[in-house]
Amino acid sequence: MRVLVLGGAGEIGRAAARLLAAAPEVEQLVIADLSEAAATAVAAELGSVAVARQIDVADQERLVALARESDVVVNTVGPYFRFGPGILSAVIEAGRNYIDVCDDPAPTATMLEMHDRAVAAGVTAVLGMGASPGVANLLARQAVSGLDQVESVVTGWNLLMAQPQERSWRPSAAIVHGIEQVSTPIPVIRGGAQVREKPLRETTIDYPGIGPGIGWTFGHPEPVTLARTYPQIVECVNVAVAPRYVIAPLAALGSSVRIGLLSRERAATVAAVVENVLPSSPLAALDNSALPPLFALATGTLGGDRAAIGCALGQFPGLTMAEATGIPLAVGTLLNPDRPGVHPPEAVFEPAVFFQRLAPYCLGNPRPESMVVVTNSQWSAAVNAAALDSGSLVTALLRSRIRPA
Template sequence: MRVLVLGGAGEIGRAAARLLAAEVDQLVIADLSADAAGAVAEQLGPTAVARPIDVADHDRLVALARDCDIVVNTVGPFFRFGPGILAAVIEAGRDYVDVCDDPAPTATMLDLHERAAAAGITAVIGMGASPGVANLLASKAVSLLDRTESLVTGWNLLMAQPQQRGWRPSAAIVHGIEQVSMPIPVIRGGALTRELPLRRTTIDYPGIGPGVGWTFGHPEPVTLARTFPDLADCVNVALAPRYAVASLSALGSAVRAGLVSRERAATLAAAAEHVLPSSPLAALDHGCLPPLFAVATGTLDGAAATIGCALGQFPGLTMAEATGIPLAVGALLRPDRPGVHPPEAVYDPDEFFHRLAPYCLGNPRPESMVVVTNSQWTQAVNNAALDSGSLVTALLRSRAR
């Protein structure tokens, strides 16, 4: 298999490429910087080659994509580049997977479903950590209930820090400012609506108890409601220290009021990022909820039940690894279902987590990848189930007491 990685010299692209280089016949590292792409290809060995690309050059992108079997896209922010790149890949007639974390381009790309299906290609959008792993945790939780009424997906802001910090805003920061400065999509009362972001949300996590998150503009409510149409409520939340939420809220309000531009707000956010803890392990010290999780509420065996599914093992301690490695696993699984889909519509969660396990820290047992808790369990059964050797086991056990 020949794989094209767009943005292959960026942090997420490099993380995905390192895994793919050992698994595919040839890897094409494509980036705006020819020198950076060449340096990455040289590090990865003989299976990797470098190609310069400006993703805004439609014809060049189509030609480059046609020379590969699947395109792995990490170029952000996706509200600028996502739909155009996917349109070019569909024209090239090649499969596609990306890490789109913006709801607006997610909806636009989903509208390309019929065009992709007619071309016979499968495109998976949002296969990172959140969205991506979070969607598959949600899918797992839904499968454990007879009926699901509400879903919450959550991720910890302290685990979303870039590997290299700088004073210039990264694509992730530009994305973040976009999502805290405009109304975001949520499911309320069975309908897709929009509301201001960073709304305080209490999650009653089974086996842990109440924890607080803040609504954030990620695509999970958009796609999960399409995959599970009976949902009454669905939100995505970020877990973060209060001072970080206050800063983001102030920047978002200033943008909405026209006091600063989104570009200026992103620059200020890049500077403020330096006050956040630099170690993602600090996520375990800032809040009682797991770093990446989904909670589904509904009924099981005729009684009310809440299922929590937390990622128990991690593919690394950086945002790049937590996003790029699941992306690469998604590319290797390469589902055959023509059209444009979110992860939960094409991947079986058990198979995905089994395939992800060898690339996680410590080569964990596949059965420890997801920690499942159920509000119907007794405390004794709950504590026994938590003893699974996962990285979040200690957190869950300590909060359950």
């Protein structure tokens, strides 16, 4: 397999490339980046399997030509509301498979509309195969599969787990994405229809085996794609889990952009400063969290009774955003699904297969059966407690506030 990693010198691109470079099925790995020097440095680190290429992804002709040299294109160039649709269009023109970590709902919807083009070209494109979206979607699929009938789905992720590997006073693509999502109406499913509402709406989540916790609605693709995969869903939101002292400045920045007090660029610069004063330890960052770091909760009916099933990630590929996103991306790339069209992760990956393949790249080399912690509102408190206790050491540390020595 010949793999092209766009944005391969960035944090997420490097995390994915390291795993791909070590995979026996990868015969060539092209590290492509706007900075030729950065791409060359990453390729040198990865050994003879890797080569460097300079690319401006806005150069459509050059991008098509470069894509044709590989079998699959891995796109980590963000923010996706600027670059996602154009890159996918070029890859479809090149006739090559595609996978990304798109975390913006608007370009996700736009790229899903390219489905027929991809089918005609024989191209399989997978959107949003990171942590959230990505792992969260597969947790949702597993939760939904435990119900006879699903009515609502909530996906959630801890905002303070999205730690950069290197702190910077300059806004990253992730921060630019975040400002976009807190300053514009976000898509959610209410009453069986997709609507747009103000972001950061406080949401109480009654999680089986844990109890109530607070999340804040955030603009991610999960409500767009899960409603497409499961059209019977009546309610669907994605939430960020974070303390109020984190949400408050985000809400203020979003409001400032909406009323024209700040430009999006200026708000992103301010957010980069705020990020630098937040807790730098992912463990310390979860002190005020009552919910798992990454989860999906599906409610509906089971055996004729009301039921809620929670699926939480029990093992983690790392404690930075780059690892949590780039490693699942690489695993999805190696699974290499053959299903022409444009799809979200839950439509092409079986959760059991994906989590089995992810397990060797998680902290402590865990058993595959410990990857997902499942709890059910119909189970007794003792059974739910046992399920939670069977989770990972990392989850135990995060949930119990224990600090490693």
